Structure formats: C-alpha cells, structure tokens
Amino acid sequence: MRHFTRPQLKQLADELRAFVLESVSATGGHLSSNLGTVELTIALHNVFNTPEDRIIWDVGHQTYPHKILTGRRDQMHSLRQRDGISGFPRRDESVYDTFGTAHSSTSISAALGMALAARTKGENRHAIAVIGDGAMTAGMAFEALNNAGIHDDINLLVILNDNDMSISPPVGALNRYLARLMSGQFYAAAKNVGKTVLPAPVRELAKRFEEHAKGMIVPATMFEEFGFNYIGPIDGHDLDSLIPTLQNLKHLKGPQFLHVVTKKGQGYKLAEADPVLYHGPGKFDPAEGIKPAAASKVTYTSVFGDWLCDMAAADDKLIGITPAMREGSGMVEFERRFPGRYYDVGIAEQHAVTFAAGMACEGLKPVVAIYSTFLQRAYDQLIHDVALQNLDVTFALDRAGLVGADGATHAGNYDIAYLRCIPNMVVMAASDENECRQMLSTGFHYNGPAAVRYPRGGGIGAKVEKNLATIPLGTGEIRREGKRIAILAFGTMVAPSLRAGEELDATVANMRFVKPLDVELLKRLAATHEAIVTVEEGCIMGGAGAAVAEALAAAGIVKPLLNLGLPDQFIDHGDAQQLLAMCGLDAAGIAATIRQRFGKGEPRLVVNN
Structure with missing residues (x-):
C-alpha cells in the first residue's frame, strides 16, 4: 500500500469502505465511526512506517479499517464473537495494535510514554495518538497534553478526529493550503529563525501577526499554549490533503497537533443521516438499512429511564447526570421532559461524580447514570468526595456483569467488590425489572450514597409496577424453600439459581442487598441448612460471597461454604449467555457444581473456595 499511487489509494478507500459496511452488517458492531476513519487510516499507514511507528487509537471502536489493512480481513466474520477478533485494539491480537484501548482519552498519555521511551532508548520512531473530539472532553487528555x-x-503527533461538524466550520481549499503551509519545512524553519535572529520587539510583533493571521482562518489554537504546533483543520476524507500534511509533519520535531474533520457514517447515506442509530447496530441489510426491532422484553436501561422520569415528576430535587452516555443510559426522554435538570458532563467520569457531590452539598438529589466499567474511572472521587462526606448521591450502574460482544474492557465484573468495601455505601443487585425500579427508589430515598447494579439488555419479563415503592433496607427474601443446601443468590443469578434449586430441592434466597447484608437471614439459613452456596455475576474475590464468608466468621458460624461467581481472569467477548455457561453460572452449571462439591451425602468443609 505504501507504493500505491494516489488514484490507487482513493480506489482502496472506496473498496475498504464497502467492505466495512458489508462486514459489519453481517456481524453487528460499530459502523458510523469506522466509515468515518477510512481515509485517515489509509493515510496513516501510507505515510508512517507501522508498526515500527506506533499508532494508538483512542477508544478503539473506529479501528475496523485498521484491522482490515493489517492482516485481519479474513477474520472480520468473527468480529466480537467468542474466539474471534475483538472490536477494539488488542496487543495480543496484532503487532499493529500497539496499545489496548476501549475506554476513552488514554491515547495521548500512552503515545507520550512511547515517544519518550523511544528517546530514552535512542530509537527514531514516531508515536501517533488518534483521539476524537468527544474524548477530548476528558481531563486525562489535557493532563497528557500539559x-x-x-x-x-x-x-509525537496528536490527531484530533473531529467528527462533529458543529465544532468546526466546513473545510475547503483554503484550509488545505494553510495546513500544507503550516506543516511545511519552510514555515517551521521561519519560525525557528525568527526566535533566534529577530530582535525581541520585532519577534514579538511577528508572533502576534502570525497568531492573528492563523486566528482569522482556523479555530483558536489553545493547543499551542500547551506547546504543540497546531495544524488544521483539514478534510479527513481528502487524501490529497491528508497525505502531504502527514508527510510534512513526519519530518518535524516536537509535539505536533493535527486537527482533521471527518463525518460519521461517511459514504453510507443512512449512517450519515443518523450516525447514532448506526453507531453500534446488530445485523442488518445494507440495502434496506436498520428496521425497527420487533417488540421484545423491556430492557433494564428503559426501566431506569422510565423510573428517572417518574421520580423526577414526584421530586423536583432530582438531578440526572451522565458522562456522555445519554442514549446508552436511557436518558433521552428525561432530557426532553426535564431539560433544566439534565446534565451531560462529557466523557469525564471523575468530574461527573464530584459534580454530583457538589450538588448534593446544596440539598439536591443527583442520580448519576453510569456504566459499571466506567465508574471505575472515578473511584477516588467516589470514596473521598461522596462516601467520606456521606453525601446523598444515587448511582445507577448499567451493564453490571458480563456484557457479551464488547468483552473484558466493558464488562462490569468488579463493582460489587470495589463498592462494598467503602463505608456509608449501600449496594443493591436487581434480580428482575420490577425489583430494579424498587431498588432505584430505595437508593434515591436513602440519605447517603447508594448504588443499584443491573445488567445489559432485557430482564426475565417481570411486570413493572408504576408506583415508586421501596424495599426495606438490608432485607433479603426466601424465594424457594428446600432442604440441606441454601443458595444465596444476588441479582441476575436469582433466576438460574431458582432453576438449579428446583433440580436440587435446595432453598433459594434473593439477597437483594450486598451491603448492608441481611445477616439475620443468613444466620437463620445457616442454622437450618447443612451448607451455604453464594452465586453472583461478579468477581468471586472480594465479592458478595466474600461478604457472606466475613459475616459467618464474625458470627462464629462454621459452615461448609461454596462461592460461585466470575473467575479471577478477564473474560473475552462472546455471547453473554454462552460466557455465563462457560463460567458455570447458568442453571445447569450451578447445579452441577453444587452436586460435585456436596454430592448426596454429608457436606464437607472445603478450604479452597
């Protein structure tokens, strides 16, 4: 490809875009963002000596063209499927994936680390960070720039992939010429000569003239205040602009910042018209586009969205906060109905949590809608700014547990463990849709920090009551009376545990609260059963089962105990139900493990849980 002529590269772009559309429509995955990075991907691999030169793709959901060009075209049919290739860059997948990404705003930090490592080792190679305008809202990106x-x-080259046309004016021939001029050797040399040769007053005048001239045509160059040489904006779909500009930048020393403007869904009219709909579609016919989905089970996300609107109507102190996940967290209707109480703070999870803490200090009742995997990014703020001050903030933790096709980077496997150790926190796990609504009300009315975890996708089909009922704090419930074995199930594991309980004639409790744990219920079950089994869709280490073990030890109760949950490893992408079965967390797996451990005879005390 590096020897292709410009017309051949343009033909390649057309073929690559068509293949991305064909491939994603057959497997599902991210589409709009990948259609928007075709030319940029081609230009980067054409100009730079990859993989010796390192490209770090921020977030990484726009790397399908990169994967296809770097030897994985024949594997695209397995995208995001078990034992297939990932939807994000992975270092163990290809030498061209120089840094694993999936959460945003990490690329500049990683690229700087690589650039300085190259300098330390005496290696002459480039580090290129490609970051979107959304990811630039995160503080970490600016920490790295600084x-x-x-x-x-x-x-070091930072490329801002600006795919929101409202941020920048349309680009054209003048900007293309300006970008070439600014990235050229003559311009760079002239600036350096001016720094050393011109007298100070003249040098200052020249600097002001340069800034004024650039400011008339390009956006404010605050990036130059960080020490970067700012170039752009240029058309990110114009190879005649991209390639010469990148070639010029390749020969410049020091931090360079290139601003390119792209269009999500470029080249596919349906995705251009509705890039949000085509952001992460399932399988569809490209000729017909995405059709409205048939009625299916209510999703937990929609349960939260409906509850948020209902509670906001009942309590004018409720504030809804999201870190750039309005659609994903089900807050579209809330924003429409309560625009003055809706805040999208951008991809800034740390800020979102402390922002909520500030509102809580003033007597408001913020609800932070955030994915379990993203709350990890604000752990210090969760502890010091919310819990330490015992502030009234409710956390709605979407995507708790395994998430399927997005894999280990997006799985919410650790929230039980990292939340239950924090003083003042209340932690709840919903077993069905209606219980999720009740828990949200319970957390909202609790005067302190509370979190409700619920999974991705649909529930079990439970009828959702429209009232705003609560659950008594720290109380579980018996869902099935049985013998010998007591299964203590948390959240999504209640349904498969009930099926396993039928097979084993075991007692099944829906524990509901991870913290405060229903210790009285636990003691009662321990006194009337021969063994205790805990089941959770979260990591075993430090999880709900560990909380049960601690409570038994504190009460001086010695009882055979089996903890079932997610193993001490990162679990790759694949169908979520298949992954749960692989971990032994479907009904058959739960029953089989209990039978293997305890059999039909007397339960035995086992040290290795």
Whole structure:
C-alpha cells in the first residue's frame, strides 16, 4: 500500500469502505465511526512506517479499517464473537495494535510514554495518538497534553478526529493550503529563525501577526499554549490533503497537533443521516438499512429511564447526570421532559461524580447514570468526595456483569467488590425489572450514597409496577424453600439459581442487598441448612460471597461454604449467555457444581473456595 499511487489509494478507500459496511452488517458492531476513519487510516499507514511507528487509537471502536489493512480481513466474520477478533485494539491480537484501548482519552498519555521511551532508548520512531473530539472532553487528555508540551525533542503527533461538524466550520481549499503551509519545512524553519535572529520587539510583533493571521482562518489554537504546533483543520476524507500534511509533519520535531474533520457514517447515506442509530447496530441489510426491532422484553436501561422520569415528576430535587452516555443510559426522554435538570458532563467520569457531590452539598438529589466499567474511572472521587462526606448521591450502574460482544474492557465484573468495601455505601443487585425500579427508589430515598447494579439488555419479563415503592433496607427474601443446601443468590443469578434449586430441592434466597447484608437471614439459613452456596455475576474475590464468608466468621458460624461467581481472569467477548455457561453460572452449571462439591451425602468443609 505504501507504493500505491494516489488514484490507487482513493480506489482502496472506496473498496475498504464497502467492505466495512458489508462486514459489519453481517456481524453487528460499530459502523458510523469506522466509515468515518477510512481515509485517515489509509493515510496513516501510507505515510508512517507501522508498526515500527506506533499508532494508538483512542477508544478503539473506529479501528475496523485498521484491522482490515493489517492482516485481519479474513477474520472480520468473527468480529466480537467468542474466539474471534475483538472490536477494539488488542496487543495480543496484532503487532499493529500497539496499545489496548476501549475506554476513552488514554491515547495521548500512552503515545507520550512511547515517544519518550523511544528517546530514552535512542530509537527514531514516531508515536501517533488518534483521539476524537468527544474524548477530548476528558481531563486525562489535557493532563497528557500539559505533560507533552514541555518536551520539544520527541516524535509525537496528536490527531484530533473531529467528527462533529458543529465544532468546526466546513473545510475547503483554503484550509488545505494553510495546513500544507503550516506543516511545511519552510514555515517551521521561519519560525525557528525568527526566535533566534529577530530582535525581541520585532519577534514579538511577528508572533502576534502570525497568531492573528492563523486566528482569522482556523479555530483558536489553545493547543499551542500547551506547546504543540497546531495544524488544521483539514478534510479527513481528502487524501490529497491528508497525505502531504502527514508527510510534512513526519519530518518535524516536537509535539505536533493535527486537527482533521471527518463525518460519521461517511459514504453510507443512512449512517450519515443518523450516525447514532448506526453507531453500534446488530445485523442488518445494507440495502434496506436498520428496521425497527420487533417488540421484545423491556430492557433494564428503559426501566431506569422510565423510573428517572417518574421520580423526577414526584421530586423536583432530582438531578440526572451522565458522562456522555445519554442514549446508552436511557436518558433521552428525561432530557426532553426535564431539560433544566439534565446534565451531560462529557466523557469525564471523575468530574461527573464530584459534580454530583457538589450538588448534593446544596440539598439536591443527583442520580448519576453510569456504566459499571466506567465508574471505575472515578473511584477516588467516589470514596473521598461522596462516601467520606456521606453525601446523598444515587448511582445507577448499567451493564453490571458480563456484557457479551464488547468483552473484558466493558464488562462490569468488579463493582460489587470495589463498592462494598467503602463505608456509608449501600449496594443493591436487581434480580428482575420490577425489583430494579424498587431498588432505584430505595437508593434515591436513602440519605447517603447508594448504588443499584443491573445488567445489559432485557430482564426475565417481570411486570413493572408504576408506583415508586421501596424495599426495606438490608432485607433479603426466601424465594424457594428446600432442604440441606441454601443458595444465596444476588441479582441476575436469582433466576438460574431458582432453576438449579428446583433440580436440587435446595432453598433459594434473593439477597437483594450486598451491603448492608441481611445477616439475620443468613444466620437463620445457616442454622437450618447443612451448607451455604453464594452465586453472583461478579468477581468471586472480594465479592458478595466474600461478604457472606466475613459475616459467618464474625458470627462464629462454621459452615461448609461454596462461592460461585466470575473467575479471577478477564473474560473475552462472546455471547453473554454462552460466557455465563462457560463460567458455570447458568442453571445447569450451578447445579452441577453444587452436586460435585456436596454430592448426596454429608457436606464437607472445603478450604479452597
């Protein structure tokens, strides 16, 4: 590809875009973002000596063209499926995937680390971070820019992939010419000569003239205040602009910042018209587009969205907060109905949590809608800004547990473990849709920090009551009376545990609260059963089962105990139900493990849980 002529590269772009559309429509996955990065991907691999030169794709959901060009075209049929290739860059998948990404705003930090490592090792290679305009809202990106700007002898290029046309004016021939001029050797040399040769007053006048001239045509160059040489904006779909600009930048020392403007869904009219709908579609016919889905089970996300609107109507102190996940967290209707109480803070989870803490200090009742995997990014703020001050903030933790096709980077496997150790926290796990609504009301009315975890997708089909009923704090319930074995199930594991309980004639409890744990119920079950089994869709280490073990030890109760949950490993992408079965967390797996451990005879005390 590096020897292709410009017309051949343009033909390649057309073929690559068509293949991305064909491939994603057959497997499902991210579409709009990948259609928007075709030319940029081609230009980067054409100009730079990859993989020796490192490209770090921020978030990484726009890397399908990159994967196809770097030897994985024949594997695209397995995208995001078990034993198939990932929907994000992975270092163990290809030498061209130089840094694993999936959460946003990490690329500049990683690229700077690689650039400085190259300098330390005496290696002459480039580090390129490709970051979207959404990811630039995160503080981590600016922390990296601030750190990078002091190093004027590194080969670092940051590319802002601006795919929101409202941020920048349309680009054209004038901007293309300006980008070439600014990235050229003559311009760079002239600036350097001016710094050393011109007298100070003239140098200052020249600097002001340069800034004024650039400011008339391009956006405010605050990036230059960080120490970067700012270029752009240029058309990210124009190879005649991209390639010469990148070639010029390749020969410049110091931190470089290139601003490119792209269009999500480029080249596929349906995705261009509705990039949100085509952001992460399932399988569809490209000729017909995405058709409205048939009625299916109510999703937990929609349960939350409906509850949020209903509770907001009942309590004018409720504030809804999301870190750039309005659609994903089910807050579209809330924003429409309560625009003055809706806040999208951008991809800034740390800020979202402390922002909520500030509102809680003033007597408001913020609800932070956030994915379990993303709350990990604000752990310090959760502890010090919310829990330590015992502030009234409710956390709606979507995507708790395994998430399927998005894999280990998006799985919410750790929230039980990292939340239950924090003083003042209340932690609840919903077993069905109606219980999720009740728990949200319970957390909202609790005067302190509370979290409700619920999974991705649909529930078991439970009828959702429209009232705003609550659950008594720290109380579980017996869902099935049995003999010998007591299964203590948390959240999504209640349904398969009930099926396993039928097979084993075991007692099944829906524990509901991870914290405060229903210790009285636990003691009663321990006194009337020969063994205890805990089941959770979360990590075993430090999880709900560990909480049960601690409570038994504190009460001086010695009882055979089996903890079932997710193993101490990262679980790759695949069908969520298949992954649960692989972990022994479907009904058959739960029953088989209990039978294997305890059999039909007397339960035995087992040290290795």
